Amino acid sequence: MVSERVQGLLERMSLEEKLAQIVGFWVDEGGDVVAPMQGEMASSAKLEDATRHGLGHFTRVYGTRPVDPIERAQWLWEAQRTLVNQPGPGIPALVHEECLTGLAAWKAATFPTPLAWGAAFHPELVEEMGVAIGESMRTLGIHQGLAPVLDVIRDARWGRVEECIAEDPYVVGTIATAYVRGLQSTGVHATLKHFVGYSNSRAGRNLAPVHAGPREVADVLLPPFEMAVLDGKVRSVMHSYSEIDGIPVAADRRLLTDLLRGTWGFDGTVVADYFGVAFLQALHGVAGDLGEAAGKALEAGVDIELPTGNAYLEPLAEKIRAGLVDEALVDLACTRALQQKEELGLLDETFESEPPTSVDLDSPEHRRIALQLAEESVVLLANDGVLPLTSPAKVAVIGPNADRSEALFGCYSFANHVLAHHADVEMGFEAPSVLSALREELSGADITFTQGCEVEGEDTSGFDAAVAAASAADVAIVVAGDQAGLFGRGTSGEGNDADSLELPGVQRQLVEAVQATGTPVVLVLLTGRPYAVDWAFEKGAVVQGFFPGEEGGAAVAGILSGRVNPSGRLPITLPRSAGAQPYSYLHPQLGGSSQVSSLPTEPVLAFGHGLSYTTFTHTGLTVADEVAAGDTFTATVTVSNTGDRDGEDVVQLYARDVVGSVTRPVAQLLGYQRVRLAAGETATVTFTVPTTRLAFSDRDMVKIVEPGAVELWVGPSVATKETEAALTLTGDVHRVSLDDNRWVTTTVERD
Structure with missing residues (x-):
């Protein structure tokens, strides 16, 4: 629902003022190269010219060159006061910054990479990290963080593997959602990236085309984003640079509007990956000029052009004046931008208060x-x-x-x-x-x-x-x-x-x-x-x-x-x-299968592997004999520290859908739980599992839970079935809806 305040602001704005609200300005754009094709895409605009009609975003105020955080905060507060007090809308800019491994600013704490988050299998700790990062950002007047990355790893050759959490969609979804919750609890909006398909590029090459079937997209690449949108209530999503089967995501309305907003009900802002709108012309070749690229991106659902307004300013204005792009698309994007600022309290912010005079960006916490x-x-x-x-x-x-x-x-x-x-x-x-x-x-x-x-x-x-x-x-x-x-x-x-x-x-x-x-x-x-x-x-x-x-x-x-x-x-x-x-x-x-190839296919070490200085055993996996498709079942396992020193185990519950109407993976992680056990201690871990964890897209691309036999096991990795059980899903095929639970919950009872 659009508030009367936002509606009133929009009605009073000129076209130029509305366009200004849906672009960013990169204060230090001419500095170090930190974005693809930054030199080719660089703008010569000066701050006073770029902000004369207002401004949507300040791009990377702290994170492009080494500037003292307190000195830059003083500059930022003054720049915001200028925006508030100049003729026109009088709206501050939203400030965004990178924060994947901590706030990207000089002297700020630097945490492990997301691949390390995945290795820890500890969402609650990642949420704590998100809180710490968000508090630093909020102190410095930053409103939106360009993190986390929810790309599911598909190829170890890809350079951005380090930014990803795991090769398992559920691990990615649970840990990324924890980060989102932590960051947003401080009043800083998180941004999911890169929606979608980026990690599935051909041959692991950056920006290479993605050739993934709709089932792989639906069942592997999209679930983490679905969890973070529906359960994490994320406030922003960044489109990926990818083109999937010939359609650039930045120009794909089916993904950015029909699925994201229509099916999932997302009501935040969609931001462009840096220069992603211009890339529709420069790299993908689906637009003849920047104005056409802007029109395609807006129609698809890209609200904010980042890092600067290469396409959404004069090139787009020309198309609108020529009747080639509907101004209603600008109104819709601008409305979303203003709603985000209203949600963040920016419409009431005057910046008359003083900026911070000291800040500890690397505290003991x-x-x-x-x-x-x-x-x-x-x-x-x-x-x-x-x-x-x-x-x-x-x-x-x-x-x-x-x-x-x-x-x-x-x-x-x-x-x-x-x-x-x-x-x-x-x-x-x-x-x-x-x-x-x-x-x-x-x-x-x-x-x-x-x-x-x-x-x-x-x-x-x-x-x-x-x-x-x-x-x-x-x-x-x-x-x-x-x-x-x-x-x-x-x-x-x-x-x-x-x-x-x-x-x-x-x-x-x-x-x-x-x-x-x-x-x-x-x-x-x-x-x-x-x-x-x-x-x-x-x-x-x-x-x-x-x-x-x-x-x-x-x-x-x-x-x-x-x-x-x-x-x-x-x-x-x-x-x-x-x-x-x-x-x-x-x-x-x-x-x-290696029986049909002359080359071995088995990996050196399996997903979930990790040794300890103590030993753990997993015994007595127990489940009900059957459960109706669409219902929930419990799986109980005993874990014991059989060594002579304290340690932590990651208990991993796997499943295999034995027969499916489409081919199913030989193993799938259903749930996991980190458990600390003293030497000689035993605990019982109970997984409460919605059968939707076994859902997949059928031949008609409908997400279902299918009745039939399921094998379950717990072990030190996916490759070892230390304790096993069998389950039969009964009844009719269950058609999955957004109301179905997506999360496994666990309890730990110590003997």
């Missing part, structure tokens, strides 16, 4: 959350007994990521997004490297360091020193992996796609040279994607960190020493090779 999330996300992939370390006297720390704080962060961290262009500017907060953390953790040991090689490149001149250091040590810790960056400035991140899933550069050769010394080796991986590292498993231990953030060094050091018991689980399958991509554990039977 930020660091507590960052440390816990990092510790819970690190995955022990393999261990031949070398871990935990038992008071080694001499430790050789080796590798290109051992003494680099930047190696702890993803590409959307301020450090790698912006400071990579400003080598003379300090980080602005503490982020001890793995080497520094190990020196504190193993204070009694003699620790030496040699780099060995760079992340990229073919230089092996440092190998001899690395081999000598390892030979003289009781244990060698090799810290390898990625450097996150943008558009070729790194090995992981936006625009950094991979042809190979071998470690970048000569890092594998370095590790193998160190292993050949006979000294026990621990390989620590700080990466944004999983790599094919099965060759390392039989000669030591392998520890995986998915860019674990500012406290990641301490988390890794604590796990190596044994002070912290590893509890992370793989949110993505560990691949055998790049040739096996794209891959998902959610494959039908033929997708995993």
Whole structure:
């Protein structure tokens, strides 16, 4: 329902004033390149000219170059006062900023990447992180965050895997919705991205076309967005750059209006991914000029053009004056923009109050959350007994990521997004490297360091020193992996796609040279994607960190020493090779069969895998014999810590729909629960599961729950059926509606 206030504002606005409300202005656009084709799309407009009719959004006020947050807040308050007091609508601009791994601003806390959130399997902690991020943003006058990413991982070669949560839609949906709830609880609007299909690009190439059938889109790619819209009540959605089967999402009314607004009832704003409207002309070739691109995007349902008004200002105005675009489309988008500002309190904001004079963007609470999330996300992939370390006297720390704080962060961290262009500017907060953390953790040991090689490149001149250091040590810790960056400035991140899933550069050769010394080796991986590292498993231990953030060094050091018991689980399958991509554990039977191919298809490690310094058993999975399709059932399992130290398990309930009217995956995660158990402790975990978790799109693309046999199991990963049960869905086919429950709930009762 449109308020009288918003309706009155709209009626008094000129066309130019309405257009101004549906575009952004990028104050520092001419600075560092942080968006695709930023140079080609750059605007020469000055602030005073761009805002003379008002303004919809200020784009990335804090996050494009290193500016002191307090000084920039003072500038922002003054700019907002100018907008309020100038002739015309007198409406402040909405301020948006990136916040995927923390507020993208100088000196702000940097948390683990979303892939690490997935590895932690702990939505409640991610929600706490969202609250902490939102409070920082709100203090600085930021109203909307461009996060989280809900793309379901389909190909490990894609550079933006690090920004994604998991290859399982339910894990993505539950964790992303938790982030949305946390951020929005502070009064900051979250933005779902990238709606939809972006992660399914051909060959894992950024912006490559997406060729996904409607069933894959409906049953794999869309469910996380549905959960965040319907259950998370998200207030903004960003369209993806994708074209799906030849139709760019930015010009697809079926997705942006019919599904998102019509079916799901979304009533927030749809924003363009940066330059996405202009890309309808420049990249997709479905518009002859910017004005035509603007008309197509508006008609599809894109309300706000970001980062600037390349298409929605004069090019669109010309089409409207020529009668080629209906001004009613502008009225609709402007109404939504004004409603969002009304919801945020901006229509009443005068900015007469003073901006903050001090701010702590990396408080002890930020660091507590960052440390816990990092510790819970690190995955022990393999261990031949070398871990935990038992008071080694001499430790050789080796590798290109051992003494680099930047190696702890993803590409959307301020450090790698912006400071990579400003080598003379300090980080602005503490982020001890793995080497520094190990020196504190193993204070009694003699620790030496040699780099060995760079992340990229073919230089092996440092190998001899690395081999000598390892030979003289009781244990060698090799810290390898990625450097996150943008558009070729790194090995992981936006625009950094991979042809190979071998470690970048000569890092594998370095590790193998160190292993050949006979000294026990621990390989620590700080990466944004999983790599094919099965060759390392039989000669030591392998520890995986998915860019674990500012406290990641301490988390890794604590796990190596044994002070912290590893509890992370793989949110993505560990691949055998790049040739096996794209891959998902959610494959039908033929997708995993090696009997019809000369190449093995089984992954190295399965989804959900992760070792511990204790042992857990799962027994006695119990379910009812049958339940009506469309109803809810309970599954109960006993989990025991059978080792001699406390630890945390991620209890994973899987299912297989044995016979379907369309092919069904050989396994599907139904629900999960992180459980902490003392040594020798036992607990009973009960999953309450709506049968809609087994829903799929039938041959007529109707979402249904089909009667029939279902196999269920619990195990340490999808590949191991430690305890099993059988269930029969009875009755008629259940047609799924939006009123059906999408969530599994769990209870834990300790013996």
